[in-house]
Amino acid sequence: MLRRLKSFFNNLSVGQKVMTVIIVEVISYSMVTTIAISQIHIVGVEVKQMADVYLPLFSATATIRQKIQEGRLNLMEIIFVGDRVVYDKEAEETYLAARVRYEDENTGINEQVSSAEQLIKNSLLQDGSEDRLLHRYSDGLLDKLSEVRQANRIHYKRVEKVFRHVEDGSFLMGMETLGEVAASEAVLTGEIDLLVAELETIKKASVEYAVRVEQIASGFTILASIITVCLVIIVVFIIVRRNISRPLHMLTDTIKSFSALEEVIETESEKNLMRRHDELGMVSRSFNKLKHDLSAQGRALQDAKEEAERANSAKSQFLAAASHDLRHAPARHADVYRRPAPEGA
DSSP, rough: HHHHHHHHHTTTTTHHHHHHHHHHEEEEHHHHHHHHHHHHHHHHHHHHHHHIIIIIHHHHHHHHHHHHHHHHHHHHHHHHHHHGGGTHHHHHHHHHHHHHHHHHHHHHHHHHHHHHHHEEEEEEEEOOOSHHHHHHHHHHHHHHHHHHHHHHHHHHHHHHHHHHHHHHOOGGTTHHHHHHHHHHHHHHHHHHHHHHHHHHHHHHHHHHHHHHHHHHHHHHHHHHHHHHHHHHHHHHHHHHHIIIHHHHHHHHHHHHOOOTTTTOOOOOOHHHHTTSSSSHHHHHHHHHHHHHHHHHHHHHHHHHHHHHHHHHHHHHHHHHHHHHHHHHHHHHHHHHHOOOOOOOO
């Protein structure tokens, strides 16, 4: 696999190699960006959950507390006219109006509790991750809301006793129930305080969780960026060194050591380089052809030189022989003339 990958990479041009390195770098940074975005998404989900769930729950508790206070004011108005309702028409009208308002406030408290419970349940259904803070605290919140509803139900039953005493004219006899009403209201207010305390705990935990995730995301992103840059530098160094610098050095050394009068010997490295389909392979093949051409020309020149030397040597020998003959030719002719005539001539 590694050999195939190396062969494939060697067949790429230098421009394609550079583009491959750029693509690797882009992919690396894309992975880092994806990781950072995923961490940011986690923080965003937590912030969105805080905005969509926690803040409405805080608003619901504030509304419940306000309705309790308004109900107390209506109850005080009823107590103020309670002993005159049976015989005073104006007091009766005041009582009826205050009771309607009190019951509306009580209904509003129950509606706020139900709305808060439904909000939590819907959020749990929409958010499938069990790692969210809402999943950890949902049971506690639902229990607190249930306790608020129960406390409000008990409080309303005690207030209804006051209503019955007012309507049957025994208000003064039912004054002792006011203590029970005050006690049940205190219990209801205490349950609201516990619910608010639970929400404050979740809010604090949510902020700490978001900050922690943000710190982890930042640290991981920085670490991943450093690792990515180091890997890219290493990859570029290996690619440049093994696929560009080393072949260039080999070609340079071959050029320096090449002699046209010597036989061309192709090393295995040169053969591998010539088999490449990139620019270096083209240069290597061209240089190899040039070496063979120069070697052929060198051999031809060497043969011509040797032939010329042989011809020059033969010429020198001929001229030497001719010169020798010319120097000795007059002496031979003189001997012929001085030779005595034969007898009887």
